[in-house]
Amino acid sequence: MTARTVSLPSTAPTAVAAVGADMFATAVANQAVPVERVEWKPPMDGTADDLATVAADPLRRDANALAVSRMLDVQAMLVGVAPASELLGLEKGQFLHAGPPIEWARASGPLRGALMGAAAFEGLVEDPEDAEALFASGANVSLEPCHHRSAVGPMAGVVSPSMWMFVLEDPATGRRTYCSLNEGLGKVLRYGAYGPEVLERLRWMRDVLGPLLGEAVSAAGPVDATAILGQMLQMGDEAHNRNRAGTLMLLRDIAPSMVRSSRSSEEVAEAFAFMGGNDHFFLNVAMPACKLALDAARDVPGSTMVVAMARNGTDFGIQVSGTGDQWFTGPAQLADGLFLGDYGPDDANPDIGDSAITETAGIGGFAMAAAPAIVRFVGGTVPDALATSRRMREITIGENNRWPIPVLDFAGAATGIDVTSVCRTGILPQINTGMAGKVAGVGQVGAGLVTPPASIFPAALAELARRTRARG
Structure with missing residues (x-):
């Protein structure tokens, strides 16, 4: 042959x-x-005309470039820790919460549980259970989104006047954002738990941890949160559900000042143990750092860039640079993931929290390729994590070279979710999240992966198209 x-x-x-x-x-x-x-995939149903209108908008390209540029110019510095009453002007009976606006009657179980616990913490009621009648009556209490006060809150995101908050500042502009201190995992207020151990921990954070951190950060000087976020992505964190390296780097920067503080050695040791044993502690610095950057991208006429994604356990809402403070909302979705103990899908509440601000900025679920170990906490596989980070680049405007991802050949984190790209491709932003029990008082039941309801992006696109036509 x-x-x-x-x-x-x-x-x-x-x-x-x-x-x-x-x-x-x-x-x-x-x-x-x-x-x-x-x-x-073909564009989302009913979006073809609006996509054509927005695509033809002469402002869009430059507006998106400006929005991303403003975001990337921000340097988020941790400059203080102080009570919400001092920083935000919160008065007794005023409460902040995660997500878009909502009233008590529509509030989810974990949000109700967190509000009930906060009411007891503030002395409005002696027993958290008695707070249900207080909020139902609406007498001498008010609810407002954290985002409306330049703040963010993980999970239920409830903030009351006596709670201490991190202060992040952009030195170039003086703009500030805020977030409460992280309680840890399990039965904690942000997951809707309000038992005696929850209130005891909150009182310790108010009386010991908050003042100690306030003194230490003031003495240490500004801590560069943006730089820490960049280092975290090279050390196995994605800054939403994995913050181990970030927490340790924060401790490294403020530990000397904590030791030199006026607090007793026993209190300092207790604070070290609490922070070192809470891998999520830095999350509450990462979130306001992301919000600070994204707030700089707001209010650019013609921009289709998403500047906030937030959930209150009932609704999922987004805000877009070119549409101001308007919320576009749809039903919050159930996460798909791993459950603690005997809990299962029937025990979980729909997605909740402002922590999706990390994904909005390009980290968290967008940067899972940098943190393959995260799949052991939220489900999925390492190839899934890599594929997700690559896929998110299809719906974003640019990348953040200060936040490089090693396994993607040090490409910058995908940055600037584009409403038009989401509607054109049908690809939804990927979020990794904790899961709260749907019954008030239960606490955390698991962690998993979730996406926004698809309907909110065509709604935002329609408003962008309306504004484009009005300008024309």
């Missing part, structure tokens, strides 16, 4: 791009032709 060399015609394809049913890609691959499988 003699071998023959067969020459393919010069017009033979060297590779084929396949869109749609995978059977066609498989058939081509079986003929020894390289195939590039392209995930493509």
Whole structure:
């Protein structure tokens, strides 16, 4: 038998791009032709006209470039820790919460539980259970989103006047954002728990931890949170559900000042043990750092960039640079993930918290490729994490070179969620999240992955299109 060399015609394809049913890609691959499988979907239903209108907007390209540039110019510095009454002007009976606006009648179980615990913490009621009647009556109490006061709150996100908060500042502009201190995991207020151990911990944070941190941060000088976030991504954190390296770096920066503080050695040791044993402690610095950057991108006419994603346990809302403070909301979704102990899907509340501000900034679920160990906490696989980080680049405007991801050849984190790209591709932002029990008082039941309701992006696009037509 003699071998023959067969020459393919010069017009033979060297590779084929396949869109749609995978059977066609498989058939081509079986003929020894390289195939590039392209995930493509038609635009979201009903968005074609609005996409065309916004695409033709002469402001859009430059507006998005400006919004991203403003975001990337921000340097978030931790400059203080102080009570919410002092920083935000909160008075007795005033409470902040995560997500878009909501009233007590529609509040989810974990949000109700956190408000009940906060009311007892503030002395409005002796027993948290008695707070239900207080909030139902609406007498001498008010609810307001954290975002409306330049703040963010994880999970239920409840903030009351006596709670101490981190203060983040951009030195170039003097703008500030705020977030409460992190309580740890399990039965904690932000997950809707309000038992005696929860209130005891909150009182210790008010009387010991908050003042100690306030004194230490003031003495240590500003801590560069933006730089820590960049280092975290190279040390296995993604800054939403994994903050181990960030917590240790924060401790490194303020530990000397904590030791030199006026507090007793016993109190300092207790604070070290609490912070060192709480891998999520830095989350409450990462969140306001992200908000500080994203707030700089607000109010750019024509920009289609998302500047906030937030959930209150009932509604999921987004805000967009080109539409001001308007919320676009839909039903919060149930996360798909891993559960603690005997808990299961029937025990979980729909998604809740302002912590999706991390994904809005390009980290968290967008940067899971930097933190493969996160899949052991929220579910999925390492290849899923890599694929997610790559996929998020399809719906973002640019990248943040200060936050490089090693496994993606040090490409910057995907930055600037684009409403038009989401509507055009059908790809929804990926969020990794904790799961709160749907019954008030239960606390955390698991962690997992979730996306926003698809309907909110066409709604935002429609408003962008309306404004574009009005300008024309």
